Amino acid sequence: MTASSLILVIAAILVYCGLIQRVLDRMYLSDRAALLLTGLMLAGSFLPPVRLGRVELGLGGGLIPLGVCLWLLVHAGREERFRTLLGCLLTASAIYALGALLPSEAETLPVDPTLIMGIPAGLLAWILGRSRRGAFVCGVVGVLAADAAVALLNWQRGTAAVLRLGTGGLADAAVISGVLAVLLCELMGEAAERLTRRRLRKGERT
Amino acid sequence: MKRLVLLLAVLLLPVTARAGDMRVWRIETPDGQSVTEICTEPSVGDHYIAGDNAEYEVVTVTEGRAVAQPCGVAMLPGLDWMDERDAVAVMSPQRRIALYCTHTDESYEPSDGVYSSEGRGSICDVAQALARQLTERGVDARVDETLHHPHDAGAYRRSRQTAVQLLRSCAPDCLLDIHRDGIPDPESYAVTIGGQKASKIRLLVGRGNQNGESNRAFALMVKAVADRVYPGLIKDIYMGRGAFNQDLLPGSLLLECGTYTLEKERVLASMPMMADVLDRALYGGVVGAAGNVQSDAGLAARRGGVVQGQADYQRGDTQEVGSGLLFLGAIGLLGIVGLSLLSAGSMRGGMRKAGRSLREMTGGLVGRKPEPGEEHDHS
Numbered sequence: 115m116t117a118s119s120l121i122l123v124i125a126a127i128l129v130y131c132g133l134i135q136r137v138l139d140r141m142y143l144s145d146r147a148a149l150l151l152t153g154l155m156l157a158g159s160f161l162p163p164v165r166l167g168r169v170e171l172g173l174g175g176g177l178i179p180l181g182v183c184l185w186l187l188v189h190a191g192r193e194e195r196f197r198t199l200l201g202c203l204l205t206a207s208a209i210y211a212l213g214a215l216l217p218s219e220a221e222t223l224p225v226d227p228t229l230i231m232g233i234p235a236g237l238l239a240w241i242l243g244r245s246r247r248g249a250f251v252c253g254v255v256g257v258l259a260a261d262a263a264v265a266l267l268n269w270q271r272g273t274a275a276v277l278r279l280g281t282g283g284l285a286d287a288a289v290i291s292g293v294l295a296v297l298l299c300e301l302m303g304e305a306a307e308r309l310t311r312r313r314l315r316k317g318e319r320t
Numbered sequence: 321m322k323r324l325v326l327l328l329a330v331l332l333l334p335v336t337a338r339a340g341d342m343r344v345w346r347i348e349t350p351d352g353q354s355v356t357e358i359c360t361e362p363s364v365g366d367h368y369i370a371g372d373n374a375e376y377e378v379v380t381v382t383e384g385r386a387v388a389q390p391c392g393v394a395m396l397p398g399l400d401w402m403d404e405r406d407a408v409a410v411m412s413p414q415r416r417i418a419l420y421c422t423h424t425d426e427s428y429e430p431s432d433g434v435y436s437s438e439g440r441g442s443i444c445d446v447a448q449a450l451a452r453q454l455t456e457r458g459v460d461a462r463v464d465e466t467l468h469h470p471h472d473a474g475a476y477r478r479s480r481q482t483a484v485q486l487l488r489s490c491a492p493d494c495l496l497d498i499h500r501d502g503i504p505d506p507e508s509y510a511v512t513i514g515g516q517k518a519s520k521i522r523l524l525v526g527r528g529n530q531n532g533e534s535n536r537a538f539a540l541m542v543k544a545v546a547d548r549v550y551p552g553l554i555k556d557i558y559m560g561r562g563a564f565n566q567d568l569l570p571g572s573l574l575l576e577c578g579t580y581t582l583e584k585e586r587v588l589a590s591m592p593m594m595a596d597v598l599d600r601a602l603y604g605g606v607v608g609a610a611g612n613v614q615s616d617a618g619l620a621a622r623r624g625g626v627v628q629g630q631a632d633y634q635r636g637d638t639q640e641v642g643s644g645l646l647f648l649g650a651i652g653l654l655g656i657v658g659l660s661l662l663s664a665g666s667m668r669g670g671m672r673k674a675g676r677s678l679r680e681m682t683g684g685l686v687g688r689k690p691e692p693g694e695e696h697d698h699s
Contacts, residue, residue, distance in 0.1 A: 119534065119571065122530065122644045122648075123570070125530075125645055132652070159488075209474070210474075212473060212474075213472045213473045214470075216473035217361070217473060218472050218473055219359070220526070220562035221361075221363070221366075221524075221526070221560035221562040223473065224561075227474065227475075227477055227562075228476060228480055228565075230473075257477070264474065264478070268469055271438065272439075274439070274467070275469055278478070278481040278482075280481075281481040281485055282480050282481040283488075285484055286484070287480060287481075
């Protein structure tokens, strides 16, 4: 790789890590813990995945994000936990359906297929509970569950495909989806809050 | 009730989305002259470089037809280094190229009897053939044959993991995603080069990512070398919407090796030529890891200890990386300003929030570290 290409790659990693740190900071975590987890996810991205039969589990893109999801579910209240789990199920279904129904050629889609999967997660989490934490869990678990469903169908058809879960590290669709879902939820939440505030102010004036 | 309606709308979103069909789109000039055919929907802003290097930009897209405005002739990189005589082969750096197939089901109907295979499609044979030819030229070529079935919108999501695995395991100079086209007319890809029946290859570059310009420069270098050594091998270059996982590495390309109505044997016959082109475009054509054998007299010129072909590519790449860095900067700035403004409601409040975020992220290295009790902007 040329030196200039290396600079471009490093810059992309830094921008993306900054984004992930900001997102993790919203997950019942201290600033330092969010920074540490981002570093661990980055380090885990360079380690080989754990192989269990036909399943490969990535450390940076699978195990650590799943650990964060588990931590969030444990710390959530009963109602939030139920909503999040329901959101995960619906997100996985939506991602599976999007995969099957949208055009298979990437250039046909208005948004890259890797990015598109975070959209239902963010929308569903916001509708179900206005929760950024729920959005992260829905984004990560939704993608991984959809991938698992595809692998199960492949195996049933006799296709010897390997199920890779989060082996793409920080660049994995599961992490991207979690981050996008939180950002989308935040965007919708802030927009709705500002609209409500404006409406209330108008009401006060009249 | 409102929530239920919204929930149903989200669930119905995929159902209302248009299912993907492999229809052929015709790209024409404003006066109706045919430019090319592509089997997926073009988008406004897509660029196309034809075999004769004429460049077009898609300006309108209507049902089944796109209009592209000619925008001059694409500037291909200079290949003076290929004319050098009495060149001295030099120690070459570790040369690695990684290959994978996102659509592992793709097959060639005349040879395989099917358009798409239930298991390993014969596109994997094409990838293996290219890798074998590269290996013969001293390049460490790795193929990952992980299946990404089914052939749906999730295939690129799944193949992304394969691409990352390849980057992690062998740190390649170049990442190639091997496909075959879905255009029904075999003649659009059939070619005879040096008396041998072969297949043309289309290069696809995703323009929607930070590496878009860098990958375009690489595609132009590949086309320039191919036009010189094997005229007609590279059909054209299409720069479309999407990333095709090319955001992972500058120096990534998607190769459309023939189309499904062409015999696989023709496509396989193109692989030695394509391997030679890639070898020359990336490494100047010096054979052997130690660079002690020359592939062709006078091809690998030595300039200050660097193979000249690679030096040219590096120079071109350096020029294009700037736009990638600008792309990243713009995305970062837009995100910070947008979110800060939205949550604070004013420019001053937004700047305060952005500053606080920066102080938080750097743990106090930049500015004062926020106190634990200090107002937090999120719930």
